[in-house]
Amino acid sequence: MVLNICQITNNTANLFNLINSENHNDDYSIPPYTTRYADSWVPWKNKDDTKYILIRQNPDSDENSRTGTSPVTLKLCDYHFHLICTIYPFRTVARQRVNSSKDFSININDRKFTFVCINGEFLPGVQSFDVTY
Known part of the structure; x- marks a missing residue:
C-alpha cells in the first residue's frame, strides 16, 4: 500500500471509513474508527494540528498469519508527525x-x-534518510 502523507487534511480521517472526533480517550488521541480492515495505516490530525500515523495490526488476520x-x-512531505506501530486493538495495548512509537x-x-511493523514493533531497516526522534 502506498499512502501519500502529503494529502493529510482535517478530512483525511475519511480514509478507511474513519470518524474524526475531538472525543479522545487515550494517550495518543486516536479518533474512533469504523474500519474493519485487518491492517490499517491511518493518518489524522489532532486539535493541535499535529500529524499522526497509526499502524494497526490484527494478529489474527489472514495476512499476518x-x-x-x-x-x-x-x-512524505515536510512536517512533523508521529508514527505509531501497535497490535490491534490499539487502545488495549x-x-x-x-x-x-517514534516521533519523527x-x-x-x-x-x-x-x-x-510486526507484533507491535518496528523492524530495523536501512536508515537512508535523516531522522531525529
Missing part, C-alpha cells in the same frame, strides 16, 4: 507499546520510505 508483517510505503521530524520532499 501468512506473512507476519505489515509493510507500507509512505510518501497503548500503554504497553510506548516504546514502539522529517524534512523531505517526494521521497518514499518503507516501515515494517
